[in-house]
Amino acid sequence: MQQTYNGMPASAIRGVRWRKSIRSNSTGNCVELAELPDGGIAVRNSRDPEGPALIYTREEFRALMLGVKDGEFDNLLA
Structure with a gap:
C-alpha cells in the first residue's frame, strides 16, 4: 500500500479516482x-x-463534514 502524507504531490497518489x-x-x-x-x-x-494534497483520516473527514452540515x-462565508 502506498504511503500518503499531508502535503505530498497530489499527482503522486496513484490508483485513485x-x-x-x-x-x-x-x-x-x-x-x-x-x-x-x-x-x-x-x-x-x-x-x-500536481500541487500538494491534504490527507485526512476517515474520522477527521467525517467530523469536518458533520460540522459543515x-x-x-x-x-466563514460572510
Whole structure:
C-alpha cells in the first residue's frame, strides 16, 4: 500500500479516482476529493493537480463534514 502524507504531490497518489465538486466552476472554485486505499480522504485543488494534497483520516473527514452540515463554519462565508 502506498504511503500518503499531508502535503505530498497530489499527482503522486496513484490508483485513485478524483471527484470534482459539482459546485466547481471555470472561475477557479475547484476542489477534488479521492478515497484512499486505507480509507482516508485526499483533497486537492483541481487547478493545480500536481500541487500538494491534504490527507485526512476517515474520522477527521467525517467530523469536518458533520460540522459543515451543521452550519458550524457558515460564518466563514460572510
